[in-house]
């Protein structure tokens with residue numbers, strides 16, 4: 001069984017269908033980008049994969065390994081230090097040895113020297129690292145990141161992706177959402193395109209370029225983002 005898999009998932013909020021039969025399978029060590037406009041269903045899909053929300057129809061299967069969920073908004077205690085935040089979450093999660101788990105995460109995320117700093121004084125990039133460290137505390141086989149690079153400058157972004165790619169290189173399955181087509185293309189070994197709850201595309205970045213060229217030939221030679229918007233329009237979104 002793959003580390004995580006969604007089959008024909010439907011999710012409704014009242015009369016609104018946030019997901020209309022979306023499927024996704026990810027192998028160990030795979031990096032999957034979920035891209036699509038506001039309201040496409042990206043967060044809904046990730047939260048269902050994380051087991052936080054239940055689908056109305058369809059199935060979610062995993063091979064039993066832990067799933068780490070890294071929400072868009074870090075729920076950090078801004079007046080506590082880096083270490084205090086990690087310790088708090090390790091205790092909330094009921095780790096048998098919270099101190100050891102925290103030491104491990106401080107090392108893994110390169111935050112060891114910043115351990116005593118108050119979170120509110122850290123850069124957005126370092127706050128995002130703590131957010132990721134918390135998601136990694138349970139040593140998950142699958143890591144779900146909801147728009148992890150929002151608000152980061154290019155250098156912090158590059159460091160984030162270096163770190164996340166390293167995790168994938170060591171076998172963690174990573175599924176992330178983004179609005180940034182270039183980021184999806186660069187870091188997603190596979191790309192899933194969602195729009196209005198519908199799955200429009202699932203394949204490699206190269207295949208997505210081909211699909212965009214096929215569907216929106218008149219815009220294909222413009223930058224990829226413009227061509228992608230034209231592609232969504234052609235597909236009725």
Ligand SMILES: Nc1ncnc2c1ncn2[C@@H]1O[C@H](COP(=O)(O)OP(=O)(O)OP(=O)(O)O)[C@@H](O)[C@H]1O
Pocket residue numbers: 013016017018036037038039040041042043044045
């Ligand atoms: N708790 C909720 N109650 C009602 N409607 C919801 C709820 N959560 C999501 N929705 C609706 O479901 C749809 C998909 O939302 P979702 O947050 O998954 O989109 P998204 O792709 O993550 O968008 P964004 O890019 O803005 O983060 C939207 O129409 C949204 O309004």
Ligand SMILES: [Mg+2]
Pocket residue numbers: 042043044146
């Ligand atoms: Mg979202």
